[in-house]
Amino acid sequence: MEDKEKNEIVVLRLSHRKNRDKRVTTHVALVARAFSAKKCFYAGDKDEELEKRIKKVVEKWGGYFRIEYSKNWKALLKELKNEDYFIVHLTMYGIPIQNLIEKIKNKEKIVVIVGSEKVPREVYDLADCNLAITNQPHSEIAALAIFLDRIFDSTELYKEFENAKIRIIPSKRGKKVWQKSD
Ligand code: SAM
Numbered sequence: 327m328e329d330k331e332k333n334e335i336v337v338l339r340l341s342h343r344k345n346r347d348k349r350v351t352t353h354v355a356l357v358a359r360a361f362s363a364k365k366c367f368y369a370g371d372k373d374e375e376l377e378k379r380i381k382k383v384v385e386k387w388g389g390y391f392r393i394e395y396s397k398n399w400k401a402l403l404k405e406l407k408n409e410d411y412f413i414v415h416l417t418m419y420g421i422p423i424q425n426l427i428e429k430i431k432n433k434e435k436i437v438v439i440v441g442s443e444k445v446p447r448e449v450y451d452l453a454d455c456n457l458a459i460t461n462q463p464h465s466e467i468a469a470l471a472i473f474l475d476r477i478f479d480s481t482e483l484y485k486e487f488e489n490a491k492i493r494i495i496p497s498k499r500g501k502k503v504w505q506k507s508d
Contacts, residue, residue: 333477334435335363336411337470340399340449341442342370353467354440355380359391361474362482363438366391369399370442388490403452406437413454415439416469420456427476430455438473440466 337358342351351373355366359380368376372395380393396402403413412433430436439449450456459469474482487493495502 331362331364331478331482333431333433335474335477336365336367336406336437337363338396338399338402338437338439339366339368339442339466340370340439340445342368342373342376343442344371344373344376347442348373348376350442350465350467351376352379354470355391355393356383357467357471357474359384359389360482361471362478362485363474364391366393367396367399367402368393369396369402372397386491388487388493390488400448400452403437406435409435411435411437413437413439413452414473415445415449415453415456416459416466416473417441417445417450417456418458418461418463419450420458422458422461423473423476426455426457430457431477431479436477438470440470442466 337354339351339354341347347370351368355368355376358366366380377393377395380391384391407413412430412435414430414436416438439453441449457473459472491506493504495504
């Protein structure tokens with residue numbers, strides 16, 4: 327089964343360092359899932375614990391989000407390009423999102439790249455578009471969240487995750503949850 331969104335978005339997280347980026351890469355994947363991306367590829371160090379953490383979230387909170395290690399991100403990008411994915415690289419050096427978002431929204435399939443340490447020059451060249459969420463330095467997690475929210479025009483805020491074992495019942499105070507009985 328697949329989630330049906332207007333645009334099909336996959337995320338590529340570059341240069342994951344197992345120890346240093348544990349929390350940030352987890353949050354990149356959690357944001358990708360919560361904001362309606364379909365999948366998160368990650369490159370750098372292979373990290374079984376990261377994959378387990380994200381798979382557990384999907385099992386419990388629902389949906390069809392997937393995480394997958396990519397040993398060779400250049401080959402992956404070429405493959406995705408052949409499958410008609412539009413490649414967006416999020417970088418503070420790029421063109422401001424407000425100038426390009428309407429054009430990008432028309433692309434049916436998008437791969438959005440976020441870096442961690444220094445991003446190789448090739449990424450800037452391979453990308454169809456180097457996109458800035460402000461031209462100030464900040465975070466891949468924040469940049470990804472803003473990008474996805476703009477692409478989906480905030481419709482992702484209404485997403486219902488199928489097959490959830492647990493759901494939050496929004497409440498003014500306290501914590502109300504619904505849990506599927508076995
Ligand atoms: N020093 C790295 C470099 O030379 O590319 C960037 C480090 S930054 C903490 C990690 C990632 O956050 C970047 O690769 C980029 O994907 C994202 N990022 C940070 N600021 C951004 C901005 N203003 N717009 C878009 N993405 C941004």
